[in-house]
Each structure stands twice: as structure tokens, then as C-alpha cells.
Amino acid sequence: ILNVEQSPQSLHVQEGDSTNFTCSFPSSNFYALHWYRWETAKSPEALFVMTLNGDEKKKGRISATLNTKEGYSYLYIKGSQPEDSATYLCAFSNFGNEKLTFGTGTRLTIIP
Amino acid sequence: DVKVTQSSRYLVKRTGEKVFLECVQDMDHENMFWYRQDPGLGLRLIYFSYDVKMKEKGDIPEGYSVSREKKERFSLILESASTNQTSMYLCASRPGITAQHFGDGTRLSIL
Numbered sequence A: 001i002l003n004v005e006q007s008p009q010s011l012h013v014q015e016g017d018s019t020n021f022t023c024s025f026p027s028s029n030f031y032a033l034h035w036y037r038w039e040t041a042k043s044p045e046a047l048f049v050m051t052l053n054g055d056e057k058k059k060g061r062i063s064a065t066l067n068t069k070e071g072y073s074y075l076y077i078k079g080s081q082p083e084d085s086a087t088y089l090c091a092f093s094n095f096g097n098e099k100l101t102f103g104t105g106t107r108l109t110i111i112p
Numbered sequence B: 001d002v003k004v005t006q007s008s009r010y011l012v013k014r015t016g017e018k019v020f021l022e023c024v025q026d027m028d029h030e031n032m033f034w035y036r037q038d039p040g041l042g043l044r045l046i047y048f049s050y051d052v053k054m055k056e057k058g059d060i061p062e063g064y065s066v067s068r069e070k071k072e073r074f075s076l077i078l079e080s081a082s083t084n085q086t087s088m089y090l091c092a093s094r095p096g097i098t099a100q101h102f103g104d105g106t107r108l109s110i111l
Helices: none
Strands: A005-007 A010-014 A019-024 A030-038 A045-050 A056-059 A062-067 A072-077 A086-094 A106-111 B004-006 B010-013 B019-025 B031-038 B042-049 B064-070 B073-078 B087-094 B106-110
Touching: A005 A086, A010 A019, A019 A086, A019 A106, A030 A072, A045 A056, A045 A062, A072 A086, A086 B042, B004 B087, B010 B019, B019 B031, B019 B087, B019 B106, B031 B064, B031 B073, B042 B064, B042 B073, B073 B087
Parallel strands: A010 A106, B010 B106
Antiparallel strands: A005 A019, A019 A072, A030 A045, A030 A086, A056 A062, A062 A072, A086 A106, B004 B019, B019 B073, B031 B042, B031 B087, B064 B073, B087 B106
């Protein structure tokens, strides 16, 4: 079983502040790294799918970077808003594998 | 928009019962997945299917089986439910290696 680790497990951030968290994954046979946002009582929603080393993706105030050689990805949120409160999941897949292996998530709470 | 529909949001069953969780997607995706989510453990893959009548075990298949008779429908079966199968179950689908689309989840309690 592949090991995908996310840190921190939980995070409280003041509204308006920026924040970031980390996903670590095995660097060998890398194929893709996914980020999802999971709000309470809703289904997980895809944020990004990243495949190339050095990739940077952006969606509004949220962006992500990818380092496949060292096996980590950062998710950044700029100017946090209450609606950003959610659990953020990353998931990894390697070559020839349809399966995604998920981390346990970072639970983000924005304090108004 | 892709729609992944799970048949129930909440379900309560008794130990030893045969339980069916149904999932339907409307976008002709080849791949479908069943996960369970437990506190502190994240999403764990139970089974997945990459085509009709094809299935592969995930990381925790024990106590479960699946059925995919039609492309749009992927069923998870608990042959004889036990209390340690109380969990949140999530279905997902995707075409090829792209982002997954998830259902709203079924919170299953086994008494």
C-alpha cells in the first residue's frame, strides 16, 4: 500500500490570512497527484489534477505546486474566507494504476 | 455536469443482513470506485471496476463484493453485515486518468 501523508491534520486560520499545507507521496513511478475539497455534508470536489514536475495550477484564490522528484505538493489559499472551511484531500497514482491512494486530509477551519 | 448518485444518504441495517449500496453515474465513465471513510483513516478503496463485468480488489475488500452489470451502475454488497462495517461509503467515477466525481455518500450503520 502506497503511503500518502498530509500535514497538518488540522488548521485554524483567521479570515483574510493566507495559508498552505502539504501532501507527501512516493516519488517513484509517479503518474498524477490530485487535490480535492470536501465540505461537510457535500461530496468531495476536484480542485486540481497535476502530472508534470514543476506544475503550478490556480483556481481563484487557491493554487497548488508539484515536485515529483522529491515527492511533495503544496496547496495554497490566499486571503482565506469562511467558505474555504473544508477538508482538503490529496491523492496519488502511479504508472499503470487506475487506483488513487488518498491521504487522510487537512481539516481547515476559517475563523471569522 | 457529471452526476454520481448513491441510492441512500442514510441506512440502518442489522448484523448478518445482506446489504446493497447502489451507485449510478450519467457520463458513460469507464472507471467506478467504492471507498469507505472512517475518522483518522481517510478514504480507503474497497473495490473498483474499469469496465462492465470487470472488477478489481482495492485495499480493503474483505467482507464486500461488487457487481457491474451495466456501465452506469456499480453496486457494493455486504454479504453478511457486521458492526465494523459501520462507516461512510462513497462512490466515484471517472473517465481514464482524470479527476474523480464523487457521490454524496451513504452513512451506513450496522446494529
